[in-house]
Amino acid sequence: MVYPDYVKAVDSAGNSVSCPDLSKMDSDDDWKIVADTVYRSVANVNIIKQPFRDMVFCYELEVV
Numbered sequence: 001m002v003y004p005d006y007v008k009a010v011d012s013a014g015n016s017v018s019c020p021d022l023s024k025m026d027s028d029d030d031w032k033i034v035a036d037t038v039y040r041s042v043a044n045v046n047i048i049k050q051p052f053r054d055m056v057f058c059y060e061l062e063v064v
Contacts, residue, residue: 001048002059022047022059033063040064 002022010016022045031042044062049055 002061004056004058022061033061035063 032039040063043064046060048058050057
């Protein structure tokens with residue numbers, strides 16, 4: 001689970017950036033995350049919306 005309000009994202013140069021809009025992820029893009037120093041590829045993103053507002057609450061990432 002990725003909570004956009006609390007996640008720290010880093011660009012390829014190592015600079016901190018705001019959380020990207022993962023709902024616009026293209027399946028052809030090569031997105032990777034680092035978990036316990038292991039790079040993992042993102043296979044799918046599920047968007048979880050807030051119950052009473054049309055805003056993203058969190059993203060559920062499926063990784064391989």
